[in-house]
Amino acid sequence: MRHEPTSAAASIAPILTKDEIAQLLRVHPRTVERLVHAGHLPAGRRLGRQVRWLREDVLGALGSGLESGAETVRGRRESSREEGAP
Numbered sequence: 001m002r003h004e005p006t007s008a009a010a011s012i013a014p015i016l017t018k019d020e021i022a023q024l025l026r027v028h029p030r031t032v033e034r035l036v037h038a039g040h041l042p043a044g045r046r047l048g049r050q051v052r053w054l055r056e057d058v059l060g061a062l063g064s065g066l067e068s069g070a071e072t073v074r075g076r077r078e079s080s081r082e083e084g085a086p
Helices: 017-023 029-038 055-082
Strands: 045-047 050-054
Touching: 017 029, 017 050, 017 055, 050 055
Parallel strands: none
Antiparallel strands: 045 050
């Protein structure tokens, strides 16, 4: 019997709910809505009255957002220092 190595991404279901994304990110489900609205996460797809996200879409958005997100945080810190804020 052959076992292939599993990654953390492979252990996540292929279709995610808002609550599952919130658990993955360790945030409140409302924060997931805000991230979608701000364009940091892709919009989900409606299945009847429910909204679902494809795992690949969410992980892709998180992967691309990690690099730009770090620069955004640094930019905010530097601009707040220039304005005299703590």
